Amino acid sequence: xxxxxxxxxxxxxxxxxLEPYLSGVWKDMxxxxxxxxxxxxxxxxxxxxxxxxxxxxxxxxxxxEADNYLIMKDKHLDKYDIGVAILTGDEPIExxxxxxPYYASALVSAYNDYQxxxxxxxxxxxxxxxxxxxxxxxLAAAEIRRLGAHPRMAQVLASQGSVRPYGxxxxxxxxxxxxxxxxxxxxxxxxxxxxxxxxxxxxxTTFFWETHAILHMSAMSHVASMIAHGVFEKWPDLYFVLxxxxxxxxxxxxxxxxxxxxxxxxETPWLKMLPSEYSRRNIRFSTQPLEQPSNxxxxxxxxxxxxxxxxxxxxxxxxxxxxxxxxxxHIPPEWRGKVLGQNALDVYKxxxxxxxxxxx
Amino acid sequence: MAEKTYIxxxxxxxxxTPFIAKxxxxxxxxxxxxxxxxxxxxxxPHRGAPLCEGPQxxxxxxxxxxxxxxxxxxxxxxxxxxxxxxxxxxxxxxxNPSVRARTFAVTVEAGGIYVTA
Numbered sequence: 001x002x003x004x005x006x007x008x009x010x011x012x013x014x015x016x017x018l019e020p021y022l023s024g025v026w027k028d029m030x031x032x033x034x035x036x037x038x039x040x041x042x043x044x045x046x047x048x049x050x051x052x053x054x055x056x057x058x059x060x061x062x063x064x065e066a067d068n069y070l071i072m073k074d075k076h077l078d079k080y081d082i083g084v085a086i087l088t089g090d091e092p093i094e095x096x097x098x099x100x101p102y103y104a105s106a107l108v109s110a111y112n113d114y115q116x117x118x119x120x121x122x123x124x125x126x127x128x129x130x131x132x133x134x135x136x137x138x139l140a141a142a143e144i145r146r147l148g149a150h151p152r153m154a155q156v157l158a159s160q161g162s163v164r165p166y167g168x169x170x171x172x173x174x175x176x177x178x179x180x181x182x183x184x185x186x187x188x189x190x191x192x193x194x195x196x197x198x199x200x201x202x203x204x205t206t207f208f209w210e211t212h213a214i215l216h217m218s219a220m221s222h223v224a225s226m227i228a229h230g231v232f233e234k235w236p237d238l239y240f241v242l243x244x245x246x247x248x249x250x251x252x253x254x255x256x257x258x259x260x261x262x263x264x265x266x267e268t269p270w271l272k273m274l275p276s277e278y279s280r281r282n283i284r285f286s287t288q289p290l291e292q293p294s295n296x297x298x299x300x301x302x303x304x305x306x307x308x309x310x311x312x313x314x315x316x317x318x319x320x321x322x323x324x325x326x327x328x329x330h331i332p333p334e335w336r337g338k339v340l341g342q343n344a345l346d347v348y349k350x351x352x353x354x355x356x357x358x359x360x
Numbered sequence: 361m362a363e364k365t366y367i368x369x370x371x372x373x374x375x376x377t378p379f380i381a382k383x384x385x386x387x388x389x390x391x392x393x394x395x396x397x398x399x400x401x402x403x404x405p406h407r408g409a410p411l412c413e414g415p416q417x418x419x420x421x422x423x424x425x426x427x428x429x430x431x432x433x434x435x436x437x438x439x440x441x442x443x444x445x446x447x448x449x450x451x452x453x454x455x456n457p458s459v460r461a462r463t464f465a466v467t468v469e470a471g472g473i474y475v476t477a
Contacts, residue, residue, distance in 0.1 A: 053415075053438065053443055057409075057440055057441050058413055058414040058415055058438070058439075058440040058441075059409075059410045059413035059414070059440035059441070321441065321442060321443055322441075322442055323409075323441050323442070324407075325407070325408070325409075327408075328407045328408055
């Protein structure tokens with residue numbers, strides 16, 4: 001079976017690995033400036049809550065920088081025969097929390113170059129993500145165009161935390177650039193903090209598990225906003241991928257969007273289809289973390305309602321604490337071929353087809 | 361048929377660093393709590409992760425209000441992946457005692473640790 005892991009985090013032991021990829025004032029600020037985390041941490045506006053046990057699996061303990069790849073290869077890529085792993089970085093998407101958009105853009109550019117030079121060559125199974133700092137969409141679009149032709153860049157990646165819902169016309173330069181270079185726009189859980197202060201509607205939450213369990217609230221906003229603002233009318237071939245944002249909420253939100261749109265379509269006269277039809281055509285959801293009801297049939301009924309066989313993409317979230325492995329993914333067995341790999345081929349067009357065909 | 365297998369010397373196991381042994385096809389973690397030894401199958405009943413490679417630790421006692429009593433130090437292992445807490449002595453999950461990690465009898469003979477599995 002051909003397996004595509006849409007969320008494989010490439011770690012570093014210290015953010016100082018970015019130093020060779022920064023220059024001028026940004027390098028100066030990176031080395032000399034204030035950092036919010038421990039020494040060597042990547043600069044970001046800190047979130048109000050914190051993980052009580054660290055984010056990483058406890059059986060993944062790199063001692064030197066090279067271990068980050070070697071352990072991933074041993075405990076994940078080889079162990080589960082992953083065909084393609086799309087690298088999603090880790091700390092870099094937190095650049096979206098910084099108020100200084102110029103510094104944030106310099107940081108993600110440095111990360112993207114580091115990823116291309118130091119991660120992609122390690123393993124032919126790797127595809128990369130162009131990480132952007134969305135708080136200045138013009139700079140983000142420039143970064144997308146700078147690297148958009150790279151054959152091993154699979155997607156454009158931003159954090160789920162943002163200053164506005166992503167459908168807002170403010171962000172449209174990003175989608176224009178994505179469409180131009182032919183890459184999907186993906187958001188990954190994170191970036192809640194700093195200028196993205198409105199992590200969830202009422203106010204910041206207190207505890208990590210409480211927060212993690214309801215982080216899909218902002219994903220709901222993004223889905224509604226992307227559809228309502230007509231992003232998928234302007235760019236009908238654009239895929240919007242939600243990584244680590246939960247699944248079970250999707251049908252209920254789409255049911256509500258369809259019902260309300262039918263009554264109030266005059267607000268958004270540019271739409272030509274029902275919200276659920278745009279979602280089915282243009283939006284994909286990663287599996288990790290799948291909800292875990294005590295009766296799995298309750299989950300499967302929901303997955304059925306969102307056409308999960310065709311709209312779900314496998315993600316492991318390696319090496320984070322809520323990692324899912326291929327073998328224990330709770331989806332209907334007859335969907336496994338599509339969800340574990342084939343659906344990703346529709347979205348990530350740069351995955352080499354011979355590689356996929358040989359393994360399928 | 362369960363059989364007794366020599367694992368290692370007792371002084372090779374420190375509190376906080378279980379000895380992960382191979383017994384036939386089984387991966388088993390042997391923990392020290394003070395002067396007693398306990399063995400758990402290195403497979404989490406939740407999702408099959410390497411249970412014994414997580415931290416050996418304590419936990420907070422159940423309370424009625426906002427009070428944080430850290431207790432049972434070193435009697436708990438948190439699964440390496442998803443952090444589920446298990447009582448090392450009984451193998452039961454703290455959040456739901458009907459979920460159990462498999463346990464094995466441990467004996468100490470002449471300074472050697474033996475597991476019956």
